[in-house]
Amino acid sequence: MKIELKLNNDSIIAVNELxxxxxxxxxxxxxxxxxxxxxxxxxxxxxxxxxKQLVKKATLFDSKKKHKITLKYHEAWALEIILRELFTYTDNHYVRLRVNLVIDDLNQKLA
Known part of the structure; x- marks a missing residue:
């Protein structure tokens, strides 16, 4: 079973940072x-x-584009738990907002 996430550049970079x-x-x-x-x-x-791929080819017009990331079910389940655990490691409110949106999306798709 696979879970597809459609994330924009900011969300991918925020999750990567965390x-x-x-x-x-x-x-x-x-x-x-x-x-x-x-x-x-x-x-x-x-x-x-x-x-890294997004940073290399980033343009002004790509900022709103959604990118598809496919995860196996156990990867999506673990990603939600890991992001919740690591959430307190950053003080950047924008990163927290983007990560929180990813957590909510994962929670809905795993339910």
Missing amino acids: LSYIYDMERSNDKKVNVYRSIGYDLADKFDSKA
């Missing part, structure tokens, strides 16, 4: 945390490559 904090998390012996971290690394790589 997912970069997953590399700073402390090591744990808890299996649940290790599963989140494992899936989180894959998601961070996916969003990082997409964000």
